[in-house]
Amino acid sequence: DTGVSQDPRHKITKRGQNVTFRCDPISEHNRLYWYRQTLGQGPEFLTYFQNEAQLEKSRLLSDRFSAERPKGSFSTLEIQRTEQGDSAMYLCASSLGQMGFYTFGSGTRLTVV
Amino acid sequence: DQQVKQNSPSLSVQEGRISILNCDYTNSMFDYFLWYKKYPAEGPTFLISISSIKDKNEDGRFTVFLNKSAKHLSLHIVPSQPGDSAVYFCAANRQRDDKIIFGKGTRLHILP
Numbered sequence: 001d002t003g004v005s006q007d008p009r010h011k012i013t014k015r016g017q018n019v020t021f022r023c024d025p026i027s028e029h030n031r032l033y034w035y036r037q038t039l040g041q042g043p044e045f046l047t048y049f050q051n052e053a054q055l056e057k058s059r060l061l062s063d064r065f066s067a068e069r070p071k072g073s074f075s076t077l078e079i080q081r082t083e084q085g086d087s088a089m090y091l092c093a094s095s096l097g098q099m100g101f102y103t104f105g106s107g108t109r110l111t112v113v
Numbered sequence: 114d115q116q117v118k119q120n121s122p123s124l125s126v127q128e129g130r131i132s133i134l135n136c137d138y139t140n141s142m143f144d145y146f147l148w149y150k151k152y153p154a155e156g157p158t159f160l161i162s163i164s165s166i167k168d169k170n171e172d173g174r175f176t177v178f179l180n181k182s183a184k185h186l187s188l189h190i191v192p193s194q195p196g197d198s199a200v201y202f203c204a205a206n207r208q209r210d211d212k213i214i215f216g217k218g219t220r221l222h223i224l225p
Contacts, residue, residue, distance in 0.1 A: 004156070033212065042117075042202050042215030043157065056212065091156055100147045100206055100213045104156030 004105035006092050012111045013082055020078045021108045025094030032075050033102060034067055035091040036060065043091055049075060050097075082112045116140045117205050119216035127224050132190040134219050136203030139184065143205040146179060147213060148188050151200045160201075161188070190221075198223045 005024040013019050025032050031050050035043035046065070047057045051072035061067075064082075069075040079086055089109050093102035118137045126132045138146075144165040149157035163170040163177045163186065170177050176189045190197055203216040 031211065035215075040122075040217065042119075042204075042217045045212045045214070048212060050211075093156070097211075099145050099208065099211075100162060100204065101159055102157075102213070104158070106154065106156050 004092055004094055004103050006090075006105035006108050008108055009106065010109045010111075012113060015084060015112055016081055018078065018080045019082060019110060020076055021090055021092075021110075023075045023077070023092030023094075023105060025074070025092070026103055027073075029094035029096050029103070030072070031095045031097055032069055033093045033095070034075070034077050035093065037089040037091060037107070038087075046077075079110075082110075084112045086110060087112045114139070115216070116143075117203055117214050117216040119203050119219050121219050122217070123220040123222065125222040125224055126193050128195060129192045132188075132193045132197065132221055132223070134188040134190075134201050134203075134221065136186050136188075136216055137184055138186075138205050140205070140207075140214075141184065142207045143214075144208050145206050146177070146186050147204045147206075148175075148177060149202040149204060149215070151202065151218070157202055193221075193223045195223050195225065197221060 007022045033048040034046040037043045049069040064080045067077045089107045091107045093104040147162040148160040150160045151157040179186045200218045202218045204213045206213040
């Protein structure tokens, strides 16, 4: 297992377009998290899944954002009608449920122009 | 509002000396604290943690100290090595919450 994989690594999109990111967690990990990091800030929680169930969503996650984890394996994060304020690093992490012991992917850097 | 605060954006330390990174928190319900390390173009990696029932946890060159009454924790790295140059995030959570809350990070530069 090579760890948590995120695809793409970089995405440049025009304002108003939709984008989708993919995260492949460590296979035996049942929990999957999405965080967003902007310049000078720490990672901010967006949402998390236990298996296929989405258990919590942050207030940061507007209705333009949707995340799925079909069959409790990989996850996708979609942003509709992107805005310049969506430009950030989107980080995915997975864990076996142990408190806070996350394995992060390298992230997807989104630039909205 | 920031529940986990790292007030020093950056810190420079001579190689071989001790690095001390500080973190304050405001939520008294936090009962687990973690430090993550991040290199450029990589995701954060878990470094060390401490439960609120302890006041110290040590792992090799890394020691985390927790002062619950002051709502303060610190990470000590001794001796500091060039590979320790990175951004360090303090993080915290509550047992009944699964997510962790991160501070803004401190960039550590180890000087030759």
